[in-house]
Amino acid sequence: MRRFAPWLLVVLCAAGALAASCTVSARWWWAAGPLLALALLGARDMLQRRRALLRNHPLVGRLGYPVREPAPPVHVTPAAQEFFAPSAGPVPPPEEEPRVRVGGPDCTLPYDMALLNVSALSFGALSARAVLALGRGAALGRFAQDTGEGGLSDHHLRGGGDLVWEIGSGYFGCRRPDGGFEEREFADRAALPEVKCVSLKLSQGAAPGGGGVLPGAKVSAEIARERGVVQGRTVVSPPCHRVFSTPRELVLFLARMRELAGGKPTGFKLCVRSRRQFLAVCKAMLAEGVTPDFVVVDGAEGGTGAGPAGLAERPGMVLTEGLITVHNALVGTGLRDRIRIGASGGIATGADIVRRLAQGADYTNAARAMMAAVGCVGAGRCPTGACPVGVATQDPWRVWALHVGDKARRVRHYQRATVRSAVRIMAALGVREPGGLTPGHLLRRTDARTVRSYAELYEWLEPGALTAGPPADWAADWAAADPDVFG
Numbered sequence: 001m002r003r004f005a006p007w008l009l010v011v012l013c014a015a016g017a018l019a020a021s022c023t024v025s026a027r028w029w030w031a032a033g034p035l036l037a038l039a040l041l042g043a044r045d046m047l048q049r050r051r052a053l054l055r056n057h058p059l060v061g062r063l064g065y066p067v068r069e070p071a072p073p074v075h076v077t078p079a080a081q082e083f084f085a086p087s088a089g090p091v092p093p094p095e096e097e098p099r100v101r102v103g104g105p106d107c108t109l110p111y112d113m114a115l116l117n118v119s120a121l122s123f124g125a126l127s128a129r130a131v132l133a134l135g136r137g138a139a140l141g142r143f144a145q146d147t148g149e150g151g152l153s154d155h156h157l158r159g160g161g162d163l164v165w166e167i168g169s170g171y172f173g174c175r176r177p178d179g180g181f182e183e184r185e186f187a188d189r190a191a192l193p194e195v196k197c198v199s200l201k202l203s204q205g206a207a208p209g210g211g212g213v214l215p216g217a218k219v220s221a222e223i224a225r226e227r228g229v230v231q232g233r234t235v236v237s238p239p240c241h242r243v244f245s246t247p248r249e250l251v252l253f254l255a256r257m258r259e260l261a262g263g264k265p266t267g268f269k270l271c272v273r274s275r276r277q278f279l280a281v282c283k284a285m286l287a288e289g290v291t292p293d294f295v296v297v298d299g300a301e302g303g304t305g306a307g308p309a310g311l312a313e314r315p316g317m318v319l320t321e322g323l324i325t326v327h328n329a330l331v332g333t334g335l336r337d338r339i340r341i342g343a344s345g346g347i348a349t350g351a352d353i354v355r356r357l358a359q360g361a362d363y364t365n366a367a368r369a370m371m372a373a374v375g376c377v378g379a380g381r382c383p384t385g386a387c388p389v390g391v392a393t394q395d396p397w398r399v400w401a402l403h404v405g406d407k408a409r410r411v412r413h414y415q416r417a418t419v420r421s422a423v424r425i426m427a428a429l430g431v432r433e434p435g436g437l438t439p440g441h442l443l444r445r446t447d448a449r450t451v452r453s454y455a456e457l458y459e460w461l462e463p464g465a466l467t468a469g470p471p472a473d474w475a476a477d478w479a480a481a482d483p484d485v486f487g
């Protein structure tokens with residue numbers, strides 16, 4: 001209630017000045033008038049629905065909030081030194097937003113993914129209302145919402161959007177009492193019609209080597225019930241999975257997940273640590289004849305609102321490098337046709353989407369930009385649970401400020417405007433389908449006199465090049481990659 005104190009003080013002073021103007025002297029009106037106006041302004045702040053900061057901090061919120069977390073990058077061009085190759089023959093943008101079919105040969109229920117979706121954000125890291133607003137926005141715009149590793153909560157289901165159910169090393173939502181993976185529970189929940197895909201989180205950019213962390217301040221009674229943990233105690237997901245310890249076991253587990261999920265698209269998310277490690281996974285896929293339906297590559301520039309910032313000091317590859325590595329490894333092993341690549345890490349604009357598609361992704365996910373759409377002001381309070389706008393907190397007194405209907409519409413408008421912008425850029429480049437984008441469409445200025453395309457800057461493998469006999473630059477990593485060792 002402390003955050004209402006300035007306004008309450010104004011109300012009290014206004015009441016006092018009003019009483020004094022009636023009883024002591026009419027001169028008190030000089031003070032009562034402005035104070036009453038301020039008190040009414042504060043009441044208006046609390047009643048409006050558009051700005052949660054003002055609802056939670058009437059009057060004072062008008063001064064703004066010190067931004068501590070860098071807001072998701074918002075830029076007009078992809079990056080200061082990067083731009084798109086002009087086309088001699090632009091085409092009209094397609095009437096319908098393009099979608100990408102996710103589902104390889106072993107998938108029986110393929111899913112048509114939008115070009116931009118809600119990245120993994122768990123209930124726990126985010127409030128129930130934030131999760132609900134994201135889900136409703138996703139339902140309005142027919143795009144997907146990733147549940148994050150905190151489990152498939154009722155708030156996700158109530159949102160009505162298409163869900164990608166993510167499980168991490170804590171197996172929340174399908175966890176045995178000993179912390180292992182409970183197959184029956186997973187199968188039951190994965191069968192829900194809202195769940196369109198299932199995903200296994202290996203790592204994320206902001207915490208490539210560690211498990212997810214949910215600070216005790218955010219472990220409310222509901223979260224504790226949801227995850228099967230102790231209320232108020234920090235939850236640390238184990239750094240490693242218990243159900244597999246080698247790349248071969250990983251791909252076999254993914255196959256098992258898909259089987260338990262009734263054939264729904266199944267994939268994994270990672271922040272690539274080394275080329276050799278990802279090649280080991282590709283070798284395991286080849287050896288077992290099993291492929292996931294998608295891989296989500298998260299960049300080291302990715303965010304986490306849940307864990308301490310220190311984890312970000314052990315980064316994996318930035319998104320450009322990770323994406324190009326994964327795309328090349330899959331092309332070079334002849335597996336690219338079966339596996340879709342999603343990309344996350346700093347995606348906020350249409351230009352960001354086009355840039356990532358040109359670098360090898362099929363679709364993109366955004367976390368912090370979607371959080372901004374539900375009202376995040378970058379206050380940097382996520383780990384403390386004292387989010388001033390009700391987005392990343394479990395404090396019901398803060399969460400009340402977030403108006404689900406208003407924010408759901410914003411999420412929907414943000415996603416639609418961003419995808420439309422991407423489609424317009426593609427059309428200007430002469431490309432109608434995302435698959436038509438190539439590294440040649442993306443240029444980078446390397447010095448004051450030189451501009452080169454990504455096709456020239458990076459090595460792009462031919463289909464099957466690795467299995468046929470790896471090019472010199474890949475030979476050492478290919479030889480060292482072992483399907484039975486993560487390395």
Ligand SMILES: Cc1cc2nc3c(=O)[nH]c(=O)nc-3n(C[C@H](O)[C@H](O)[C@H](O)COP(=O)(O)O)c2cc1C
Pocket residue numbers: 072119120121122125126147148149150166201203204205212269298299301302303304305306344345346347365366367368369382392
């Ligand atoms: C508050 C918060 C919670 C997150 N929770 C998860 C999670 O549960 N699982 C996961 O795979 N990634 C999680 N992430 C990472 C995001 O899904 C995303 O990969 C990363 O933030 C990069 O995307 P961005 O730059 O659009 O934020 C979280 C990120 C944030 C900011």
